[in-house]
Amino acid sequence: MKKAGELCDVTLVVQEEDIPAHRAVLSACSDYFRAMFTSGMRESSDSRIVIKDVTICIQAVNQLVDYAYTGELQVTRESATDLARAASLLLMEEALEICQTKLEECIDLDNCHELLNFSQSYNLKKLEAAVFAFMGTNFLQVRGTAEFLNMDVDTLCKLLQSDELGVSGEQEVLDAAKVWLRHDSTRSKHLGRVVEHVRFPLMSPGELSRHVRTDTALMENSRVKDCLIESLWFHLSPHEQSVIEGPRTTVRAACENLVVIGELHIQERLFRTVYENHILYCHHNYVFFQGDVGKKRTHSWTRAVVLNNFVYVVGGLTEANREAASDACYKYDPRTNSWLQVASMQVRRTCFTFLESTGRLYAIGGTDGDKSLDSAEVYDPRSNTWRYGYTLL
Numbered sequence: 001m002k003k004a005g006e007l008c009d010v011t012l013v014v015q016e017e018d019i020p021a022h023r024a025v026l027s028a029c030s031d032y033f034r035a036m037f038t039s040g041m042r043e044s045s046d047s048r049i050v051i052k053d054v055t056i057c058i059q060a061v062n063q064l065v066d067y068a069y070t071g072e073l074q075v076t077r078e079s080a081t082d083l084a085r086a087a088s089l090l091l092m093e094e095a096l097e098i099c100q101t102k103l104e105e106c107i108d109l110d111n112c113h114e115l116l117n118f119s120q121s122y123n124l125k126k127l128e129a130a131v132f133a134f135m136g137t138n139f140l141q142v143r144g145t146a147e148f149l150n151m152d153v154d155t156l157c158k159l160l161q162s163d164e165l166g167v168s169g170e171q172e173v174l175d176a177a178k179v180w181l182r183h184d185s186t187r188s189k190h191l192g193r194v195v196e197h198v199r200f201p202l203m204s205p206g207e208l209s210r211h212v213r214t215d216t217a218l219m220e221n222s223r224v225k226d227c228l229i230e231s232l233w234f235h236l237s238p239h240e241q242s243v244i245e246g247p248r249t250t251v252r253a254a255c256e257n258l259v260v261i262g263e264l265h266i267q268e269r270l271f272r273t274v275y276e277n278h279i280l281y282c283h284h285n286y287v288f289f290q291g292d293v294g295k296k297r298t299h300s301w302t303r304a305v306v307l308n309n310f311v312y313v314v315g316g317l318t319e320a321n322r323e324a325a326s327d328a329c330y331k332y333d334p335r336t337n338s339w340l341q342v343a344s345m346q347v348r349r350t351c352f353t354f355l356e357s358t359g360r361l362y363a364i365g366g367t368d369g370d371k372s373l374d375s376a377e378v379y380d381p382r383s384n385t386w387r388y389g390y391t392l393l
Contacts, residue, residue: 012065013050014058021065029068031091053089060086067095075102081118088122096124104130109138113147116155136162143176149183153190156180160197165252169335171211174198178215192223199248200227201234202335239342239384242310242331243359251309251335259304259311259334302326303354305361307381309334312342312361315349317369325350325369329379329386343384346377362389 008020026033036043043049051061060082067073073095075083084099104127107115112131119128135142136159142148151159159165160173167173177194181187187194195218200208208231218224227248234244241249302316311332318326325348331340345363352366352373361379363386365372376389 100127107134136164139165200231242307243381305356
């Protein structure tokens with residue numbers, strides 16, 4: 001009926017071109033037209049509706065009107081922004097969702113800043129989140145662009161506070177913040193607000209000394225001083241780090257990793273390797289990364305749990321004595337590839353249940369290598385102590 005022009009009762013005028021349509025169809029797909037045609041105002045009875053927004057092109061409106069009739073919308077990389085702009089104006093939510101999905105697929109280093117501005121201008125939250133995620137994952141490349149230097153302070157802070165920045169250490173975040181601040185001398189007033197998003201507790205004392213202590217502007221800023229005090233207490237409490245929660249103590253990671261510990265046998269075709277004193281990381285693309293455990297003794301039949309990105313390995317059998325269980329407990333820090341021996345269990349255990357709950361670790365049952373155990377123990381990282389729990393029935 002639309003193609004034949006039959007019973008059309010309204011004409012949309014875009015860039016001086018006419019698009020005949022039916023009020024009922026437009027109202028069914030567009031909150032903009034529904035409100036217009038049912039408002040009782042003069043526009044509700046006008047036979048010609050002029051869309052005066054100069055950013056809206058005739059091709060986009062034509063496609064959206066066709067979509068209202070057919071339910072089909074062909075969105076290309078070239079047409080996505082025009083269609084999204086028109087769909088946003090006409091309050092066509094389903095069409096706008098299709099456009100955002102296409103734009104998400106098109107995000108790259110060349111257009112990410114442009115798409116971020118576009119998403120913020122039209123309040124496209126889903127697209128904005130996707131662009132920030134892309135920028136976070138590709139942070140090291142993004143920080144080298146001219147557009148990064150011209151970011152407004154709100155956008156920069158939102159990017160720097162992401163848990164998913166693709167960086168190898170916080171000094172890279174600090175370096176990026178310094179580059180942005182020094183690009184314009186008037187930005188010095190934002191120093192504290194920007195730099196407080198650097199996670200100083202996750203930097204080693206040596207890094208803090210090299211990158212912060214030698215920078216007069218940082219050392220004289222009160223907000224930075226507060227962050228450094230927080231970092232100091234974090235480093236002075238090595239046993240408690242796994243339960244110290246806060247925005248600056250959360251490890252940044254773009255994805256989750258699978259950690260394999262201890263005597264892992266990998267057999268693939270004719271290839272066979274045994275890792276007895278190593279930790280391996282299984283990344284999302286299934287590439288293994290090997291990290292040296294660095295313990296003096298090799299353990300087997302250990303138990304392990306993760307608490308806030310720290311790995312605790314406890315008990316098992318030692319290489320020196322395969323008959324007797326161990327009471328040793330180690331905490332692995334993946335940021336520094338280092339181990340810290342924490343308090344030992346009350347009794348030696350192997351073949352036991354080990355789990356984490358509400359920030360505490362529980363070792364339950366098992367055997368000491370000679371007899372079965374009916375006891376349970378609870379480890380509190382804050383006090384670095386084990387205590388007996390309830391006896392098993």
